Amino acid sequence: VIVVALGGLAVAIAYALSRAEAPGAIALYWVGQALIVVPVALRVLSPSADARERMALLAAMAAVQSLLVWCYSPDQFRFPDELQHVRTAADILGTHHLFHPNSYLEVSPGFPGMEEITTALVLLTGMSLFHAGLLTASVVHLALPICLFLLYRELTNNGRIAGIATLIYTTAPHYAYFNALFVYSAVALPFLVLALRYAVRSYQRKKSTLCIALPFVPMMYTHHLTAFVGLAFLAAVAIIVGLSPGGRSIGLRLACTTAGLALAPTILWTGRRSPSTFSYLEGPVHEVLSSVTHPGGSEHPRAIASAAPHWESLVAMSAAGITAACVLGGVALVWRQEASRFVRLVTVLGLTYPALLVVRIVAPNGPELATRALTYGMLLAAFPAAAALVRLWPSHGSGVRAVFATAIVATLAVGAIVTGLPPSWERLPGRFHVAAFESGVDRNVTAAGEWAQENWSPYQRIACDFSTCSMFAGYARANVSTAASPVYYAPSMAVLDQRLSVLTSDYVAVDQRWTRQTPATGRYFFRDVLEGAHTRPLAPSLLVKFDTNPRIDRLYDNGPIQLYDTRKVWGG
Amino acid sequence: MGRAVCLVAVTLATVAVLSNAGPALTIPLGAMLVLVLPGYAWLGAVRHHEPQLLANGALVVMASMGLAIVLGLELNLLPGGLTRHKWVAGLSLVTVTGLATSWMRGRAIPGPSHPFSTLRGPSSATGLKIIVVILLFGATGSISVASQNAWIERQHFSELALTRSGEVPVVYVRNLEGRRITYTVTVWVGRQRTTRFRVRLGSGRRFTRPLNATPVRRSDKATLKVTLDRPGAPLPYRTVFLRRPKYA
Numbered sequence: 001v002i003v004v005a006l007g008g009l010a011v012a013i014a015y016a017l018s019r020a021e022a023p024g025a026i027a028l029y030w031v032g033q034a035l036i037v038v039p040v041a042l043r044v045l046s047p048s049a050d051a052r053e054r055m056a057l058l059a060a061m062a063a064v065q066s067l068l069v070w071c072y073s074p075d076q077f078r079f080p081d082e083l084q085h086v087r088t089a090a091d092i093l094g095t096h097h098l099f100h101p102n103s104y105l106e107v108s109p110g111f112p113g114m115e116e117i118t119t120a121l122v123l124l125t126g127m128s129l130f131h132a133g134l135l136t137a138s139v140v141h142l143a144l145p146i147c148l149f150l151l152y153r154e155l156t157n158n159g160r161i162a163g164i165a166t167l168i169y170t171t172a173p174h175y176a177y178f179n180a181l182f183v184y185s186a187v188a189l190p191f192l193v194l195a196l197r198y199a200v201r202s203y204q205r206k207k208s209t210l211c212i213a214l215p216f217v218p219m220m221y222t223h224h225l226t227a228f229v230g231l232a233f234l235a236a237v238a239i240i241v242g243l244s245p246g247g248r249s250i251g252l253r254l255a256c257t258t259a260g261l262a263l264a265p266t267i268l269w270t271g272r273r274s275p276s277t278f279s280y281l282e283g284p285v286h287e288v289l290s291s292v293t294h295p296g297g298s299e300h301p302r303a304i305a306s307a308a309p310h311w312e313s314l315v316a317m318s319a320a321g322i323t324a325a326c327v328l329g330g331v332a333l334v335w336r337q338e339a340s341r342f343v344r345l346v347t348v349l350g351l352t353y354p355a356l357l358v359v360r361i362v363a364p365n366g367p368e369l370a371t372r373a374l375t376y377g378m379l380l381a382a383f384p385a386a387a388a389l390v391r392l393w394p395s396h397g398s399g400v401r402a403v404f405a406t407a408i409v410a411t412l413a414v415g416a417i418v419t420g421l422p423p424s425w426e427r428l429p430g431r432f433h434v435a436a437f438e439s440g441v442d443r444n445v446t447a448a449g450e451w452a453q454e455n456w457s458p459y460q461r462i463a464c465d466f467s468t469c470s471m472f473a474g475y476a477r478a479n480v481s482t483a484a485s486p487v488y489y490a491p492s493m494a495v496l497d498q499r500l501s502v503l504t505s506d507y508v509a510v511d512q513r514w515t516r517q518t519p520a521t522g523r524y525f526f527r528d529v530l531e532g533a534h535t536r537p538l539a540p541s542l543l544v545k546f547d548t549n550p551r552i553d554r555l556y557d558n559g560p561i562q563l564y565d566t567r568k569v570w571g572g
Numbered sequence: 573m574g575r576a577v578c579l580v581a582v583t584l585a586t587v588a589v590l591s592n593a594g595p596a597l598t599i600p601l602g603a604m605l606v607l608v609l610p611g612y613a614w615l616g617a618v619r620h621h622e623p624q625l626l627a628n629g630a631l632v633v634m635a636s637m638g639l640a641i642v643l644g645l646e647l648n649l650l651p652g653g654l655t656r657h658k659w660v661a662g663l664s665l666v667t668v669t670g671l672a673t674s675w676m677r678g679r680a681i682p683g684p685s686h687p688f689s690t691l692r693g694p695s696s697a698t699g700l701k702i703i704v705v706i707l708l709f710g711a712t713g714s715i716s717v718a719s720q721n722a723w724i725e726r727q728h729f730s731e732l733a734l735t736r737s738g739e740v741p742v743v744y745v746r747n748l749e750g751r752r753i754t755y756t757v758t759v760w761v762g763r764q765r766t767t768r769f770r771v772r773l774g775s776g777r778r779f780t781r782p783l784n785a786t787p788v789r790r791s792d793k794a795t796l797k798v799t800l801d802r803p804g805a806p807l808p809y810r811t812v813f814l815r816r817p818k819y820a
Contacts, residue, residue, distance in 0.1 A: 002701060005708035012712040016719030055626045060705075067709060071716035075724070096653035098645070116644035116654070117606065117637055120663075123656040124589050124602030139607060139633055146630035150622070190634050218638035221645065430723055443727035447748060455735050550815055556733040557800075557810040563733075568815070 001060045007035025008064035012071045018428035025428050033417060034410070036064055041409040044163045045402070047395040051153070054163030058145040061170065062180075066138035069180040072422070072429055076130055076446070078438040080466070082182040083474030084108055089115040089129055090477060093122060094458075099273065103459075104473035104480055110274025113222030114187040133182040140187050141180040145170065147193040152383060154200045155346060165386035168326075171319070171412035172378040173371045173420035185375070188223035191215040192230045193379070195262075199237040202250055203342060209253045213261040220266050224277045227266045229376045234258040236349060244342035288363050308424035319415020320357055322408055323385060327353045330384030333391055346383065353381035371419060425520045434511060435519040440467025448509065448561045452476035456507075463487055464509035465524045468561065472509070481505055485525040488542060496545055501570040507555075508564045510546055514538045575616065575671050582609055582667045589660050605663050611635030613670025617677060639666055725750055732800040732810035740782045741814060743798050747773040756801040758808075759783055762794030 010032030017025035040057045043049050049057075073079075077086055084105035091100035091109070098112045108115075114136060121132035145166050152162035169175065179186040194215035202209040212234065220227045238258055242251025270277050327350045334347040356377045360370035393405040418424065426439035433439040449471030452460075458477035462469070463484030472478040487503055490496035500508075514524055515537050523531040524538070546552055546564050556563035566572075585601035592598070611632040615621070622628050643662045647654050730753070731746040747753050752774050759767040771779050783798070795815050799808035 002704050002708070005705045005712075009708050009712045009715075012716050016715050019719045019723040052624050052626075055624055059626055063709075067712055071712060074713070074716045074720045092654060096655055098648045098654070112644070113637075113641040117640050119654060120606045120640055120644065120659050121603060123654075123659055124585075124605060124663075125599045126592075126595055126602070127599060135603065135607075140637070143630040143633050146626050147634065150627055150630075187637070190630070191638065194631075194634060215634070215638060218641040221641050429720075443724050443748065444729060447729075447731055447746070451731060451733060451744075451746075455733070553734075553814045554812050555735070555814075556731070557812050558731045559729045559810070 001056065003039045004036050004057070004060045004064055007032045007037075008067055008071075010035060011068050015071055015429055019430035021430065029428060033413070036061060037413040038406065038410055041167060041406050041413070042402070044167045045389065045393055045405050045409065047160060047393070047397075049160075049163070051149075051159035051163070054159060054166075055146055055149050058149065058163065058166050058170070059142055062142050062145050063138075065176045066141045066180050069177060070134055070138070073438055077133065077182060077474070078441040078470075079181055079183075080437060080470040081105075081178075082133070083470040085115060085182055085184060086129060086133070086474040087477060088112060089118050089122075089133065090475075092116070092119045093129070094477075104469075107224060107274050107277045107280050108184070110270070110277065111184055111221060111223055113218055114182070114184045117187070118182075137180060137182045137186055140190055144179070144190045144193070147190045147197070148379075148382075151193050151197040151200065151379075152386070154197050154204060155343065155383065157204075161383070161386050161390055164389050165382040167409060168323075168382040168385045168389070168412065169378050171323075171409070171416040172374045173416045174375050175378075175420075176416060177421045179375060184223045185226055188219045188226035189375070191219035191222065192226050192233070192376075195219065195230055196233055196237065196379070199234055199241075199254060200346075202254055203241045203244065203247055206250070209250065209257040210261070212254075212257055216262045217265070220262070220269055224270060224274070225281060226376075227262075227270075228281070231258065231263055231266060233376075233379070234262060237346075240342060240345040240349075243345060244340075247342065284365075284369055287365060288359055288369060308418065312418040312424060315411065316415050316419045319412050319419075320360075322411060323381065323415075324354050324357060326385035326388040326408070327351070327381045328384075329391075330386065330388035334384060334387050347387070349380040350382075350384035352377045353385075367419070423520070432513070433520050434513050434517045435466040435521060435524045437467075437521075440465075441471065444558050444560050445471055445511075447558055448472075448556065448563065449475045451556055452478065452507075452563070460506045461504065462507040462509060463503065463505045463525075463566075465511060465514065466519070466521065466526065468509045468511060469526065478507075480526070482526040484508075485528045485530065488525065488538070489530065490542075490545070493545060493549055496549060497551070497569050500566050504570050504572060506565070506567055506572060508546060508552075508566050510543050510562045510564065512543065512560045512562075515540045515543065575613075575674060578609060578612055578616075578667070578671055582664050582671075585609070586660055586664050589656070605660070605667075606640055607633055607636050609636065609667045610639040610663055610670060611637075613667045613674060614639065617670045617673035619677070730755070730800065730802065730810060732798065732812055734796075734798060734812045734814060735780075737782060740784075741796060742780055742782050744778065744780050745771060745773065745800060746778040747775055749802075750775050753802050758799045758801070760795075760797040760799070764794075 010028055014025045014029035014032060017028065040061045043057055044054050077083055085108060087104050088102050088108045091102065092098060092112065092115055099109045102108045118129065118132045118136045121127060121135060122129055125132065148166040148169055149162050152165040153159060156162060179189060195212045198211040198215070201207045216230060219230060235258060238251050238254040241247040241254055331347050331350055335344050338344050356370045356373050359373065360366040363369055389405050389408065393401045422437065426433060426436060429438065431439060432442045445468050448468060452472055453476040456476055456478065460478045461481060462472050462478045463481045464472055469480040473480045481503060484503060484505065487496065487499045487508065490499050518534045518537055522534065524534065547554065551568040553565040554562055555565050581604060585605040588597040588601045589605065611634065615632055615635055620631065622631065640663065643666060644654060647658045647662055650658060652658065728749045730749055733744040735742045735744055743757060745755060745757065752772065754770055754772045756768065756770055758765060767783065773779055795813050797811065797813040800810040801807055802809050
C-alpha cells in the first residue's frame with residue numbers, strides 16, 4: 001500500500017512539473033502509474049494473498065486514483081460532465097427542490113441521486129459544493145472495487161478469482177479517471193454491482209430475490225443508463241438461473257422481482273420525470289444498430305488526427321487483443337472445467353467484450369461508444385478473463401508465469417490509460433487548449449465565468465465554445481446554446497444578424513485564442529457544423545464582426561475572452 | 573461501534589449541525605450523518621454482515637447513500653423542500669428507526685448486532701503503515717495544491733466590464749496581475765473623451781464606479797466606450813462599449 005501511495009506521489013509530482021513546464025513530467029507520470037498498478041497486480045494475482053489483502057490493495061488503488069483526480073484539478077471542477085452536475089446541484093441548493101430544468105444536461109435533474117447526497121453534505125457540513133462533490137465521488141470510487149469483489153466472490157466462492165476479476169475490471173478505460181469524477185454514472189455503478197450480487201446470491205445461497213430492489217431503487221434515481229443496463233443484466237441472470245439445476249422457481253421469482261420492482265418503476269420514473277431520456281439514449285443506440293446492419297453506411301465527422309504517440313495506439317490495440325483472448329480462453333476453460341451450469345452460463349456473458357470490440361471498429365463513433373460501454377461490459381468480461389489468468393498462474397506456478405500474468409495486467413492497465421481519459425494531449429495538466437476538457441479551463445475562462453455568475457441572473461441564453469460554456473452553464477447557471485456555431489461562422493454582418501435572430505441568444509462569448517489554436521477535440525462548439533474540418537485556426541475576421549456590428553455591445557474583456565450582449569440584434 | 577455509540581453519534585451530529593458548531597465538528601459529524609450512520613443502523617437491523625471490515629464499510633456507505641437518495645425524494649415533497657433542518661431531522665429519524673429495529677430484532681435473533689461487531693484494532697505495524705500512507709497522501713495533496721496555485725498565479729491579466737445599475741452604466745475593473753497596478757480608465761462618448769481617472773488596485777482587488785456619461789454635442793445615441801490601460805501594455809489594454817445606450 002505504501003508503494004501504491006508513493007506511485008500517487010510520483011504522479012502528483014509529474015503534474016506539478018507539467019504545470020511548471022519542467023522536463024521529465026511524462027516519464028515520471030508513467031513511473032508513478034507503474035508503482036500504482038504493478039504491486040497491486042502482483043499481490044492480487046498471487047496465490048498466496050488472502051481476501052482481506054486483495055480487498056485492501058484494490059481499495060488502496062482506488063483511493064490513490066481518486067486522490068489523483070483531485071490532484072489534476074485541486075481547486076474546482078473543470079471536466080464538462082462534472083459541471084453539468086454542478087449546475088443541477090446548484091439549482092437544488094438555490095431552490096431547495098429537485099427537478100429544476102437544466103439546459104446543459106436536460107436529463108440530469110430527473111436523476112438527482114448524486115446531487116441529493118452532495119447537497120446534503122453541503123448543507124450539513126458547510127463544505128463547498130466542490131469539496132462535497134469530491135467527497136461523494138471519492139467515497140463511491142473507493143466502494144466500487146469492494147462491491148465488485150463481493151459480486152465475483154458470490155459468483156465463484158473463490159477469493160483469488162474474485163480479486164483478479166476486480167483487478168481486470170479496473171482496466172476498463174473509464175475506471176481510473178472518468179468513473180472517479182463527479183458524474184452520476186459513477187455513483188450508480190456500485191448500486192448496479194450490488195443488485196447483481198443479490199441476484200447471484202438468490203440462486204447461490206437461496207436468499208430472497210426481493211433484495212435486488214434495495215440497491216436498484218437508488219440506482220434508478222441516480223443514472224438512467226446504469227438502470228437500463230441493470231435491467232438487462234438482471235434479466236440475463238434470471239434466464240441463466242432458470243436454466244440452471246434447481247433454479248426454475250428462483251429464476252421465475254427473480255424475473256418477477258425484476259419486472260415488478262425494477263423494470264416497471266424505472267419505466268414509470270423515467271417516463272414521468274425525464275421523458276427526454278429515451279430520445280437522449282436513442283441516438284447512440286441507433287448509431288450502433290445502423291452501423292452494424294449497414295457497415296460503412298453512415299457518415300460521421302472526421303476526427304482530427306490523434307496527437308497520441310504511435311506506441312500508445314499499439315498498446316491500446318494489444319490490450320484489446322489480450323483482453324479478448326483472455327475472455328475467449330476463459331469462457332472455453334470454464335465451460336470445460338466448471339461443474340456449475342450457472343457459473344458456465346454466466347461466463348458466456350463475457351462474450352459481450354468481443355461484441356463491443358466489433359462496435360468499436362464498425363460504428364462511426366465507435367471508440368467513444370465502446371469505451372463508455374466497457375464500463376458495463378467489463379463487469380461481464382472480467383470473470384472469464386480472471387479464470388484465464390488463474391490458469392496462467394496456478395497455485396504451483398513458476399516465477400516466469402507470475403511475471404507473464406503481471407505483465408498482461410500491466411499492459412491492460414496501460415491500454416486503459418491511453419484509451420481512457422484524460423486524452424494524451426491533456427494527460428498532464430498545465431497547458432491550455434481551446435475548446436477542450438479540463439485543459440480548456442484556465443484562469444481567463446474561470447474569471448469570465450465568475451463575472452457572469454456575479455452579474456447575470458440565471459438562465460441567460462449564451463453562445464459559447466466547448467470550454468467556456470461549461471463555466472457559464474455550471475457556475476453562472478446560464479442556458480448554453482448547442483446550435484451556436486453558425487453564428488461564429490457567419491461570413492457577413494447581415495448573415496450574423498439573421499443567425500442571431502434565429503438563435504435569440506442574449507450573450508455571445510468569444511475567445512481570441514480560437515484564432516491561434518485548432519481544437520484538439522475536433523470542434524470549437526457544441527454540434528459544431530465544421531466538426532473535424534478545423535485544420536487551421538479560425539480567421540480573425542470571423543471574430544472582428546462582433547466588434548463592428550452596430551447593435552452589439554461588448555460588456556466584458558479580460559484579454560483573450562470578450563462577452564457581447566446581442567439582444568438588440570433580435571429585439572430581446 | 574455498537575448501537576449506543578451510534579445513537580450518541582447521531583445525537584452529537586444533530587446538535588453540532590443544528591448549532592453550527594464550526595467546521596472542525598460539523599464536517600466529520602455531518603459527513604457521518606449522511607454517509608455512515610443510516611447505513612450502519614439499517615445493516616445492523618437486517619443482520620447483514622460480511623467477514624471483512626472493508627466489505628462492511630463499503631456496504632455501510634452504499635446503504636447510507638441509498639437511504640439518503642430515497643429520503644431526499646421524500647423531503648422534496650415537503651413544503652420548503654431540501655433544507656438543512658429537514659435533512660438533519662430525516663437522517664436522524666432514519667438512523668434511530670434503524671437502531672430501534674436492530675434492538676427489537678436483536679432480542680429475537682441472536683448474533684452480531686452491528687456491521688463492525690468483529691472489528692479489532694490494527695496491529696502496531698499496520699498502524700505505522702497507515703500513518704505513512706496518510707503522510708504520503710498529505711504530501712501528494714500539498715504538492716498539487718501548491719503547484720496549482722503557482723500555475724494560477726502565473727496567469728496574469730486584468731478584467732474590464734460594463735454593467736448597469738438601473739440606467740446608469742457602471743465600470744468594473746479587477747486586478748489579477750499578481751501585483752499592485754495603477755490603471756488609467758478613459759470614458760468616451762462617441763469620439764469625445766469625457767472622463768479619465770486613475771485607479772490603484774492591489775492584486776486580486778476589484779473596483780466599480782458609476783459613470784455619469786452624458787453625451788457631449790452629439791445625439792444621445794453615441795457609443796459609450798471605456799478603455800483600460802496599464803503601464804507596459806499596448807494601448808488600449810482592454811475595451812468595452814455600449815452602443816446607443818440610454819444615458820443618465
